[in-house]
Amino acid sequence: MKDILSNRGQADNPFRMPEGYLDSFEDRLMARLAAEETEATQPKRPVWRILKPALTLAAMFALIFGMGYGVLSLTHTLGRGIGTTTSDTYATAEEEMIRPVSLINYYQTAESEEESADLDEETLLNYLATELSFADLAEIYAQTYQK
Amino acid sequence: MTDQEILKLYREGGREEAFRLLVQTYKERLYWHIRRMVLDHDDTDDCLQNTFLKAWRSLANFRGDAQLYTWLYRIATNETLTFLARQQTRGEYAGLDAADRLPTDPWFDGDEVQTALHKAIAKLPPKQKAVFNLRYFEEMPYEKIADVLETSEGALKASYHHAYEKVKTWMKEALDAKY
Numbered sequence: 147m148k149d150i151l152s153n154r155g156q157a158d159n160p161f162r163m164p165e166g167y168l169d170s171f172e173d174r175l176m177a178r179l180a181a182e183e184t185e186a187t188q189p190k191r192p193v194w195r196i197l198k199p200a201l202t203l204a205a206m207f208a209l210i211f212g213m214g215y216g217v218l219s220l221t222h223t224l225g226r227g228i229g230t231t232t233s234d235t236y237a238t239a240e241e242e243m244i245r246p247v248s249l250i251n252y253y254q255t256a257e258s259e260e261e262s263a264d265l266d267e268e269t270l271l272n273y274l275a276t277e278l279s280f281a282d283l284a285e286i287y288a289q290t291y292q293k
Numbered sequence: 294m295t296d297q298e299i300l301k302l303y304r305e306g307g308r309e310e311a312f313r314l315l316v317q318t319y320k321e322r323l324y325w326h327i328r329r330m331v332l333d334h335d336d337t338d339d340c341l342q343n344t345f346l347k348a349w350r351s352l353a354n355f356r357g358d359a360q361l362y363t364w365l366y367r368i369a370t371n372e373t374l375t376f377l378a379r380q381q382t383r384g385e386y387a388g389l390d391a392a393d394r395l396p397t398d399p400w401f402d403g404d405e406v407q408t409a410l411h412k413a414i415a416k417l418p419p420k421q422k423a424v425f426n427l428r429y430f431e432e433m434p435y436e437k438i439a440d441v442l443e444t445s446e447g448a449l450k451a452s453y454h455h456a457y458e459k460v461k462t463w464m465k466e467a468l469d470a471k472y
């Protein structure tokens with residue numbers, strides 16, 4: 147294979163650079179150097195200064211929240227939203243309906259209701275005649291009228 | 294002004310003046326060294342500025358056991374290799390995109406053979422590219438290339454030979470395909 151690289155003509159430089167590039171190179175380099183050195187000698191920013199924007203934002207949110215809370219407290223509207231009222235009312239009503247009642251109380255109430263009920267004479271006589279014996283009736287009579 | 298005079302001036306307190314002299318002395322050679330590796334002018338400008346900024350920061354620790362010229366070439370080569378590696382991780386293959394743009398690059402006047410040559414060099418692995426460029430274009434002795442790249446001369450000779458053969462083959466393929 148013919149040695150194409152042995153021809154030194156192609157080793158001539160085919161590249162060019164913009165006019166005046168090398169003349170201005172030192173100035174640009176020294177300017178960059180000065181900028182980097184200034185940056186390096188500047189004191190580092192303290193942590194609070196880095197966090198300042200975030201802290202300001204957080205403080206603003208806290209202030210807005212505080213103001214809103216204050217206004218609602220002063221106007222007594224805090225906790226009286228639509229949803230809260232409905233659920234509170236429901237809870238109170240439910241509590242009243244499911245008040246615990248003892249079994250004894252229940253029977254006492256039932257007995258008194260029975261006692262107060264009006265019984266007609268005929269029903270009563272029928273009941274006594276069919277359900278009780280003669281002896282039972284005599285005993286009741288004795289208890290009622292002999293006191 | 295020689296390297297030794299620049300260093301003497303730096304150590305005697307004329308730091309900024311010494312640095313300016315250093316930049317004036319080496320900016321052009323380093324520019325072309327970087328440019329042949331990255332191909333694009335703007336990328337070259339970035340790498341060259343970074344090279345001198347690093348030199349400025351480490352000049353105080355320069356012990357003088359290497360030549361200033363070798364030391365600067367080492368910084369420039371490392372800076373360029375880092376740039377090419379970053380380019381590779383971004384998805385471009387170490388200057389290949391820049392090589393494809395060569396025919397339309399306003400700062401490139403190469404003919405077909407030169408375009409094929411630089412496109413072929415762009416295909417080389419970055420470190421082999423550095424070896425090839427330093428030897429082929431700058432005709433730097435192996436001994437000095439070994440100092441710049443901190444590698445043995447034997448390894449460099451082998452690396453240059455492989456690079457040379459690959460570039461020759463790729464150039465031939467590219468030019469044969471055209472005609």
